[in-house]
Amino acid sequence: MISRDRIPETRRWVVKIGSALLTRDGQGLERARLAPWVEQMSTRRQAGHEIVLVSSGAVAEGMARLGWRQRPKALHELQAAAAIGQMGLVRAYEDCFQARGLHTAQVLLTRDDLSNRSRYLNARSTLRTLLKLGVIPVINENDTVATDELRFGDNDTLAALVANLIEADLLILLTDQDGLFDQDPRHNPNAKLISETWVSDPLLDQVAGGSVTGLGTGGMVTKVRAARLAARSGTPTIIAPGRSEQVLNRIGAGESVGTLLIPDQEAQAARKQWLAGHLQARGRLVLDEGAVRALREKGTSLLAVGVKAVQGRFNRGEVVICIDEAGREIARGLVNYDADEAKRILGHPSAHFEQILGYLDDEELIHRDNLVLT
Numbered sequence: 365m366i367s368r369d370r371i372p373e374t375r376r377w378v379v380k381i382g383s384a385l386l387t388r389d390g391q392g393l394e395r396a397r398l399a400p401w402v403e404q405m406s407t408r409r410q411a412g413h414e415i416v417l418v419s420s421g422a423v424a425e426g427m428a429r430l431g432w433r434q435r436p437k438a439l440h441e442l443q444a445a446a447a448i449g450q451m452g453l454v455r456a457y458e459d460c461f462q463a464r465g466l467h468t469a470q471v472l473l474t475r476d477d478l479s480n481r482s483r484y485l486n487a488r489s490t491l492r493t494l495l496k497l498g499v500i501p502v503i504n505e506n507d508t509v510a511t512d513e514l515r516f517g518d519n520d521t522l523a524a525l526v527a528n529l530i531e532a533d534l535l536i537l538l539t540d541q542d543g544l545f546d547q548d549p550r551h552n553p554n555a556k557l558i559s560e561t562w563v564s565d566p567l568l569d570q571v572a573g574g575s576v577t578g579l580g581t582g583g584m585v586t587k588v589r590a591a592r593l594a595a596r597s598g599t600p601t602i603i604a605p606g607r608s609e610q611v612l613n614r615i616g617a618g619e620s621v622g623t624l625l626i627p628d629q630e631a632q633a634a635r636k637q638w639l640a641g642h643l644q645a646r647g648r649l650v651l652d653e654g655a656v657r658a659l660r661e662k663g664t665s666l667l668a669v670g671v672k673a674v675q676g677r678f679n680r681g682e683v684v685i686c687i688d689e690a691g692r693e694i695a696r697g698l699v700n701y702d703a704d705e706a707k708r709i710l711g712h713p714s715a716h717f718e719q720i721l722g723y724l725d726d727e728e729l730i731h732r733d734n735l736v737l738t
């Protein structure tokens with residue numbers, strides 16, 4: 365279970381910067397505001413974190429460029445504004461990151477991209493490749509093509525689905541408040557900050573209100589929902605104050621900043637359901653009798669020592685089916701090594717992995733949190 369002092373160990377972060385933070389009362393991007401976040405993301409990158417940025421602000425920047433004072437109601441006008449503003453948004457990030465020696469990549473997604481199997485896998489492998497190359501992906505909704513049925517609508521949801529997509533270790537939602545309060549602080553000066561709680565805590569549904577600025581979309585309601593979605597891939601969420609000095613570095617140091625929403629047992633059950641239904645299996649692992657018993661009776665992780673054969677091709681992080689020697693399906697889960705590595709380590713205890721592969725990434729072939737008995 366995650367706690368603040370374990371945050372420094374997390375590696376893959378999705379950082380979402382919301383419209384309410386990025387824009388000046390509907391007058392486009394505040395470029396000066398980007399620099400401190402970019403600087404902190406660069407520092408985190410150097411500290412070994414992989415950073416994926418989800419940034420809003422396209423519509424607001426497009427409106428400013430067109431001289432529009434009111435957010436248009438017609439979808440085609442919103443889409444036009446987003447297309448114009450997205451240029452300014454990525455340019456601002458590119459300039460800022462480049463000044464720190466980092467490349468950026470623009471990734472625009474629709475809901476369909478994440479529900480269609482082959483597009484989902486493509487998006488995932490592109491993002492993984494970008495991270496491997498040390499590039500910072502800058503993601504937004506593809507507003508120009510997303511019709512109402514296809515829209516994420518708010519970038520909290522988009523950020524959570526991206527966290528699922530890349531199995532992020534942490535989702536950070538930067539916003540204009542210090543975190544989630546027990547009442548909306550804009551209306552109640554006595555509202556108290558919730559420092560941490562379980563993501564399924566029903567109280568969250570009562571305290572989270574909508575957005576009142578007219579800049580952001582969804583308010584805390586979509587952030588709580590996003591945290592629950594992120595928990596499906598075991599990802600904890602921190603709702604944090606984007607304007608607070610060194611906020612990302614303080615989170616990285618394990619300081620108590622904002623609201624930490626921790627995946628709990630209910631989220632764990634949802635995760636297993638998601639695992640079972642959402643992902644298509646790529647290959648198979650043939651387990652020996654001892655491993656079958658350990659999985660079924662003790663609910664343990666799968667160790668390479670109990671694997672007799674590897675069938676098919678798969679990459680690290682993909683779903684594989686575990687079968688017994690008679691070919692019956694026992695379980696499915698997310699595998700920690702690719703097919704070639706798995707072939708080399710099968711039958712061996714994890715103490716040998718380093719000698720065989722030259723490194724030890726994980727002791728388990730499939731961790732029990734990532735395993736569903738079928």
Ligand SMILES: Nc1ncnc2c1ncn2[C@@H]1O[C@H](COP(=O)(O)OP(=O)(O)O)[C@@H](O)[C@H]1O
Binds near residue numbers: 383520571585
């Ligand atoms: N319980 C709460 N705690 C904190 N903020 C809340 C709460 N309920 C509603 N809000 C509102 O949520 C807003 C942040 O969400 P939003 O405007 O959508 O911004 P963003 O663009 O960052 O997603 C805050 O300005 C605040 O008014």
Ligand SMILES: N[C@@H](CCC(=O)OP(=O)(O)O)C(=O)O
Binds near residue numbers: 579583
């Ligand atoms: N895709 C839209 C952002 C949608 C939006 O405002 O989301 P949020 O920042 O979550 O309130 C844009 O770039 O303007």
